[in-house]
Amino acid sequence: MSKTQAQEAGEIARLLSYVVILLGAVGLFCAAGAIPASRFEKLGAGAFPKIVFAAIALMSIVAIIDALRKISGPAYGRFLCDAWGWARRCYLVFICLGALSAYLLAIPVLGFSIASFVFIFGLQVILMPRRMPSIALAAVVAVVFSFGLNWLFAEVFTVFLPRGVF
Amino acid sequence: MSDFMTGAAQIFTFATLIYMLFGSVAGIVAAAIPGFTVTMAIVLTLPLTFTMEPLQGIAVMLSVYVGGYTGGLISAALLGIPGTPSSVATTFDAFPMARNGQPGRALSIGVWASFFGTLISTVVLIFAAPPLALFAVRLGPWEYFSLIVFALTIVASLVGSSVIRGMLAGLIGLAISTVGTDPIMGRPRFDFGIEMLQTGLPFLVVLIGIFAISQLVSEVENADTVRSGNPLVTGAIDFQTWAVMKEVLMRPLNLLRSSMVGVLIGALPGAGGSIANLVAYDQAKRGSKHPERFGTGEVDGIVASEAGNSATAGGGLIPLIGLGIPGSAVDAILMASLMVHGISVGPRLILDHGDLVYGMFIAMAVASLMMLVVAVCSMRLFLRVTEVPKWLIVPVVMTCCVVGTFALNNRVTDLYLLIFIGIAGYALRALSYSLAPLVLGVILGPIAETNLRRALMTNDDPSLFFTRPISLIFLIAAVISIVWAIRSHLKSRKLSERSSDAAAS
Incomplete structure (x- = not known):
């Protein structure tokens, strides 16, 4: 496997991680919205997590766009093979x-x-x-x-x- | 003056000095084991001091405290695993230096920086305890929140190869800190009915899983080097004591700045060494003429981190001595040990027990000297760790991590959390995420949330964050910090583009 191929395989793995993080952040953002607010304070227990998960979702989208820009078409076809090779080496x-x-x-x-x-x-x-x-x-x-x-x-x-x- | 002499007379007795020597050794050894913090070492020492004189007991605990801040350096430099949370930034440069064949130099720089950091903080403690303590206690939730916003901008310096992944890691750290009971109203959050998540993810378990387990597992990635019996670190075991001392002293600005950062952060209740080393590292990187060298074994990086974390020892005593407020868990234990002897800790401590306070100042200085002697004498022994083959050290250190994780709360469920966090940590490392921002997020998350909500509960006008002068100063500093980081990032990108153009032509 050439260096460029390895870099592209790594980039696809990272792209998958961004997608997982995005899905997790969206799910947890919704879960944070379901936390009941308190009458004693302006921000409820869910406010801070909502800010954090919204920021994660936004950053993941930026990361996904950035990763898609870097990966060439044929790299997707080779990915499973490259990943299997890495797993065998490690x-x-x-x-x-x-x-x-x-x-x-x-x-x-x-x-x-x-x-x-x-x-x-x-x-x-x-x-x-x-x-x-x-x-x-x-x-x-x-x-x-x-x-x-x-x-x-x-x-x-x-x-x-x-x-x-x- | 008579109080000073009485304090000195109590410290400079044979028995006290011997006890302090043992304390120093215990602190260094305990903190060198990943998962064992300075706090745990001091908790274990506390019952042993009950039969001692008050000042003698405090002196022993200060020796453990000072030794502990240095001990974390050993595993940080030799294994790439922060022995304590306060040595996270030490791994950035001490570990690469050790890997480049200079493990002795890396340790030596750290030890000297710790020594000078503690000394500088002791001097500041002596002169500035009362005014600094009064300043620290005046900070309200607005100032604290703005301070944390400023501290979060450090992420910009720790992002590693990718700004996006670094920021994502920092945000994931903040997200991890929101799991479990919320810090103000006690509502359960994101536990999904799983009992072990109800108390949240303990910081130390996250630190061990993210840094230690992932680092140890990554050591066995290459089967050939493991099977050939290669040691973790190869290189000369050369401590170069005096040459390195000069090397550290040749960086007076970095040393002083990092120590002051440590003192100031140590003086703020709730912050402490785990943040100070990262802030000091960040400031050293920003102030350096060669920021690109940081992370590759740069001397300034080690000096900043170690001077910064050791200086919090003196800084943490400022609110304790000045106002009777313990700024960290360790200071609370020191306070408890005084209370066991019937000494009331408060603003009148320095008036009622002047000999004790001056004795503590002297004990700090003696403890740092003792730490230096113990470290210099025992480093050769610690450096033998570098000769141990990977196949032996990886399972053993993993077991130490497991003991550290369990001993934290005596909870078996923490061990199950360690599995998940360890695997996630390795996955993030393998995907080239920078792990330091994640740890910073976990540390700062609860402080940021608590103070944001507390501020808005006190007064629901958000403009107070901008109208209170100290809060505004921190926010302006945060903006300057971000602008500076963007500027440096653009500059380094331009430089790398230029060099690649030159190589192409």
């Missing part, structure tokens, strides 16, 4: 975000120590050049920053991290 990003999401959802169930150990050790093994010393180091680091951190917070700072249901 597959570790998706693994990281997926692992983080699973970790955060698992904390209330497994407790901080176990969930953190599994997350740190698992993600390190995925990211590392796999050699025996590295795996041993990863295990030690995972123990220190899961069980060790939990102990430090509970015993020294009396801040109790989630214990889980087990």
Whole structure:
């Protein structure tokens, strides 16, 4: 993929983001209008959000017009292909975000120590050049920053991290 | 004079100095961990000071305070993640400098700028506490709203590569701040019946998600560099202590201006370090002969941000000492620690407990010196972070972010918010949105809304924003700031067009 192609694919992705932001701003502007006004003040709870969302909508329209000006016709046809190529190159990003999401959802169930150990050790093994010393180091680091951190917070700072249901 | 000597005698005891040393180390370490703020470090220190003498306890907490403002610099420079909200602007230039192979220099500049910033703010605190405190308390909601309008014009300096996306990011930040209970009447807004949105999106969770998670995830974009075991930052671990001190002192105007910005913003209740570093950075960029260098590892950028945020430590004490009004959460905790010892904090504090007030001034100066010593001695240790490979540091720092997010309110739902904000933050980063305006919007949004509505509740005549002199001054400053930004933008566009024409011919 040439540099211009990559720039155009990025510009289309940004155009899509402007459209999403515009739709969100219009929806939330309407939602802000439905917030009841107060008899005790001139501006109600919905006034400030309405100003903000109106400004976002206006700015999004400007951004959309600006983006449409920059993108050539054939770029739209190539976009899906380019986006798929980017996603394949950055597959570790998706693994990281997926692992983080699973970790955060698992904390209330497994407790901080176990969930953190599994997350740190698992993600390190995925990211590392796999050699025996590295795996041993990863295990030690995972123990220190899961069980060790939990102990430090509970015993020294009396801040109790989630214990889980087990 | 006798009060001064009594205060000095209490500070310069072996026990107090040792406690202050521990406080400095604790502040630096706590703030270096993303997600842990200076406020949290001070809250954790408070129970430990109950058994100490009042001035001893306050001195220890001031050491944590001063150390904490510097500690945020470490992760900002080495990881590109602001350790505390007050070091957001430090990431703009310290991180690129560290990435360019000068991590030691980046840290050193930040430490010296913090040291001088704290010293300057202490001097201002000593001489200007009573008049400045009286000025700050006279500001009504009109002046505050106009001040925030002026502060919002900073977005123009932080927009990055695209003005439109920068402004959109700033507005999205303002929009994020409107989620949850409204600040005046307590009406629910935009929670869609979801319980975790009812209390709004906590600022720290937004900061961690937007800056830390997105930065960490972007570190693993290139699978080859991660798998080869590359460290985050490569380059010489060279602290260059004295050479850098001279380098910082060679910028007296920037140092003084940024420190004064920090003092003034610190003196205003409700503002604080999280805004001061951005305003100081903005002013330094506008005042520079080479604004185009900002964001690429410019020394002035680091000096401005660090001097600005450290100077708020002294500035924040102005309303506390002058009037007994805590200007920030940290000052409220300092006030609480005095009240625990039966000392009533108010306008009579300086008259009734002169030794304590002078002791606090001396403690500020000693704490900044101690921070400098601790930082210089421990930086080599911190710089070892740069040698840690990405595959090891990314999951570990993510876990620290999770702990910081949870410890803020002890709420599991904040962790769920972190997932969404982290993913949104990465998406915005990948789409080349500038993230700093978004954070500024989240900080300033509630202050702007509260004061706008409060002003119109007090008097529904909107012309008061233009007829009250101080409010008018802030609004005129905002207009000048926008005009200046447009002028600079047009100028830089002309320059880049000219250079591309020259390259083409």
